[in-house]
Amino acid sequence: MNDNIVKLDEYRPHEVSELICLKCSHRWIAVYPEELLLKNIECKCGKKGYVIKSKVNYPNNEEL
Numbered sequence: 171m172n173d174n175i176v177k178l179d180e181y182r183p184h185e186v187s188e189l190i191c192l193k194c195s196h197r198w199i200a201v202y203p204e205e206l207l208l209k210n211i212e213c214k215c216g217k218k219g220y221v222i223k224s225k226v227n228y229p230n231n232e233e234l
Contacts (some may be wrong), residue, residue: 183203184202184203184204185204186201187199187200187226188200189224190221190222190223190224191217191220191221192220192221192222193213193217194213194215194217194220196213196215197224208223
């Protein structure tokens with residue numbers, strides 16, 4: 171069995187959002203657990219505490 175298999179059920183419920191780093195202006199689509207606070211998400215620039223959610227909403231599997 172492959173050690174790289176991720177069990178998705180361990181990561182639900184989750185959010186799918188476009189995130190923006192206010193420090194470097196990087197934008198990306200992220201999938202993250204609902205209980206994770208945005209202030210704890212690290213941008214690719216290496217900074218935490220600068221991430222905000224855009225107004226773009228993406229449905230998760232339960233909404234499809």
